[in-house]
Amino acid sequence: MSAANEVMVIGGGVCGIQAALDLADKGFQVRMIEREPTIGGRMAILDKVFPTNDCSICILAPKMIMCYNNPNIDVVTWAEVQKVEGKAGDFTVTVLKKPRYVKEEECTGCGDCIEVCTLKDEFPNKWNANLGMRGAVFMPFLQAVPRVAIVDDEKCLTLTKQKCKMPCVRACKRKALDFKMKPETVKYNVGAVIVATGLDDYDPSEITEYGYGRFTNVVRAMEYERLINASGPTGGHVHRFNDHERPKRMGFIQCVGARDLRVDHPYCCSVCCMYATKDAMLAREHYPDIESFIFYTDLRAFGKGMDEYIRRGREEYGIKYIRGKPGEVTEDPETKNLFLWYEDATDGGIKSLEVDFLVLATAFIPFEGVENLAASLGIELDEYKFMKSRDPLLQPLDSTREGILVAGTCQGPMDVTDSVEQGGAAANRAAEIIAQACGAAKTSKKSATRSA
Amino acid sequence: MSKDWEPSILGICCNWCAYAGADMAGVSRMQYPPNVEIIRVMCSGRIDPAFILRAFRLGADGVLVAGCHEADCHYVSGNQSARRRVEALADVLDTVGLGRDRLRLRWISANEGALFAEGIRDFVETLKKLGPSPIEAPKLAKGVTTRTQGGDVFAGGRSTRNLSRGELHEGGGSPLRESELASESDPSVNQVDFQALVAETGVLNCLECGKCTASCPVARRDETFSPRRTIEKALEGLAEDIETDRLLWSCLTCRTCEQRCPSGVSYSEFVRGARAEAKRLGQQGRTSHSGANHDLMRLQAAPKLKPNRMAAYEGLKVKEKAGKDDWLYFAGCAPYYQALYSELPVQVGNIPRDSVALLNRAGIVPVVMAAERCCGHDLLWNGDVEDFAALARVSAEAIKATGARKIVTSCPECYRTLAVDFKEHAGLDLEVKHISEVLAADAGALGLSGTGEVVTVQDACRLGRQMGVYDPPRELLAAAGAQVAEMAHTRGDALCCGVSAWVSCGQCSKSMQVARLKEAAATGASTLVTPCLKCSIHLTCASSGELPVPRQEVDVKIMDLTAYLARAAGLTVAAEEPEPAMAAASDKGDA
């Protein structure tokens, strides 16, 4: 197969999946490189998604499976891009495949090894926002794709100190575990690269006035998504961490670490006003008597259906929106309830609102390690470490290096709809780049004049 | 000294005895030199140290305080207060370089006209020997005079003095200078400056989120105060509204709001600039303690004044001139405040001594300046930019003369001022460090022995939020074997001591101080260690006064960081516990 026919998609979130599927439909070969053991990205661990309030994994899982099973797509998980050489139409990409210690072809995802692991449920699971536990051999979540276990080589007793009776090996009927696996370096020849490495959510511990990490019942939105999720650590029952009672009055604080010059995130994340409304709606759907108070700076609800969504939140779900950013949060040492101190812009004066649970809508930030990836790709980042577009207006998907495209939340905050659109658009752009490269090789005058 | 120089004396006499005595002298046509101008107050107990310091600042060569004989006070014990204050002030005058002999206390009854006349004669003789005050009367705009004119002062015992009552009583700044009057007549200058201030302090970025107000400890206690609203006015260009509002002086410039503002609005710097503008517009502003502290600073701007602060360093290793790597130790106002607030159980007088002892232990022989002057921080933050700059220039010259290239100070305010404001106003650009930073760099050398106590730390606003120093004091306390328990509000979120730059002190301050002490006591710590002498004074003031809560809720010992460390290093004999004078009287429970 010639390089010209093949596209690499880095990152298997909803954006990367869309790009891969579209390219496969056009007859291109796709290599999807995902650095985690599963594809799906952020959306795989959200509960519901605005604006439709569809179950997130329910709409994403079919796409994940379609992607994995598509004969034109080779999904390479637990792998990282190390180097990109060559030029548009003819790149050589060096990829490091990390050992999973479980043979992907053999493992059926039965979970028998997981059940018997000596270290079962010893470590926080990051796919559960660290609220649920996992063992040394584990699967990130139920609907992981591929549905294959993985051994954590930093934790496993055999791999770290040769000190385990290896019940996992004995439990596995398919003899899928293989502790002799070694890292592997592979070179792929591709015509174009789509980067769709997504986002991370900001850890607000340094915003000390809101008490995250200090006060028992303060969580960030990502944690809340897991708590209210039926497959989350609490089976979808939101509860307080001190007394396991369900909350009755919830507070939300918006723009935490976003639009905030102190932490060098002056940008708006464009999604959190909406998802906070969603989160408060979900709470009401679970518990009809719950009250929610959203403290916002500005309600950013632009685009189709968004303002209407907020209005529904107010009118149908009884969400109370309060303009103002609380100055600080204090905790009642006994009840572990929280007091939100805010300036009442309508009446004047400072008020405090008592809530029993607090959700912080934290900023979107670029994925950890993004600088290394950008360096291997030879592309530039913007001042906040989002992937830089060559021209934000007219070539939003082109990176600063010809033939490499950037799509989805790796280039700036956006919601699922926009990420999917960008994935699709990036697929088209990749096809175009390859067509041009082929055209150029055939020395066609016409196509050579149009450069990306 | 010119041949015909005559000392000018301000006499402050109580209505019932001393003033009547002076009247008696006049009526009886007793001869005494015309060098004195008299102000009458109802009781010598009403004589605020501020009156005396202001008289000296305005150029008086001597001040006579006169009241009823002891046991004869018409208000029972006012004269005893006067005695305590004058005695404390005498120490201040010695240190600051005026000398205690320029201040006199006399008990004179209504029929002791002769005693009064004799007292004045004698005082004039003394002052003639001392010579003119090293502080010159400020040059004033036409029509405003402060210096006594002599001659016609006494006519039938009535004073026609020029030193107006207003000036002594108002908490405000210096009398208007010609330049100030000039700028006042051109309002456009003010608008331009105001717009620049708005731009420089980031006010234009405000999102009006209200987080500042909601964070502000003053706003929490005073509904009428809102930094967000002030910012809004600033955005609307309502300069005068802001500058004439007395709430401008309520801000503590503690930077809690700023620490939390997402938009980088520097409210404290905005306030500082607006206060300077307000002063230029002729606003008096506000000061606690009738401005005594500020006048003490202003008078130190006199270049001829020679303070003498060496007594603090007796027996310690210090230098006068700096070698290449020598530190200059800058002590700040500690000795003055120890004297001025001696009626409170404050313990700040030993800070310079403990600091140098600790530096010595760390192998550092610092340069000290006998004639060290106050840094002027409080003038600057009170809007008195010119007075600050005048003082800073004199200090900067003296610092340069020592040859030192780096300064270590035990005072957070001196730290900020020397590091930031001296650069701008006096062209002094040296490395400056807080003593906790210097000592923490080699805490092992201090030979601290384990106190084993649980302590808590006050993060002073100048040291923490302004200069970003949080860890060194904690490291040193840990090195001293103390276990540091953190208060509910700590580090960047720490609650301010309620008064800053001696600008305002009132119910709000007291409420903050009590809140802070409660937080400290709630940690279970025996001692609240503070790196700032002002925090120490203000918190001590609250804890030794009447309390709105049961005493055990605020029961924590307050100690300066240097004192704590010096004790742990065996450099001090454990100081006797100050008796909380009012403890018994004011335990009113929840009342």
Ligand SMILES: Cc1cc2nc3c(=O)[nH]c(=O)nc-3n(C[C@H](O)[C@H](O)[C@H](O)COP(=O)(O)OP(=O)(O)OC[C@H]3O[C@@H](n4cnc5c(N)ncnc54)[C@H](O)[C@@H]3O)c2cc1C
């Ligand atoms: C709390 C929260 C709630 C939200 N709620 C909603 C909602 O209700 N509705 C909505 O529309 N949007 C919502 N969003 C936004 C939504 O999650 C994103 O728009 C969407 O997931 C972005 O998709 P993506 O593919 O760009 O990135 P991601 O989903 O982040 O996927 C990126 C993928 O790239 C992989 N990757 C990263 N680095 C590398 C690398 N170096 N090499 C290889 N692979 C790499 C990651 O492992 C990941 O699988 C929410 C976001 C948050 C944080």
Ligand code: SF4
């Ligand atoms: S070998 Fe590793 S994965 Fe298997 S049971 Fe032991 S610790 Fe768990």
Ligand code: SF4
């Ligand atoms: S989307 Fe809303 S909550 Fe998020 S940063 Fe923007 S304004 Fe703040």
Ligand code: SF4
């Ligand atoms: S916190 Fe900052 S942005 Fe918010 S209202 Fe105050 S000054 Fe404006």
Ligand code: SF4
């Ligand atoms: S500086 Fe302190 S006192 Fe002044 S407005 Fe800000 S928080 Fe309030």
Ligand code: SF4
């Ligand atoms: S707290 Fe006490 S010492 Fe401090 S300013 Fe107020 S009255 Fe003076």
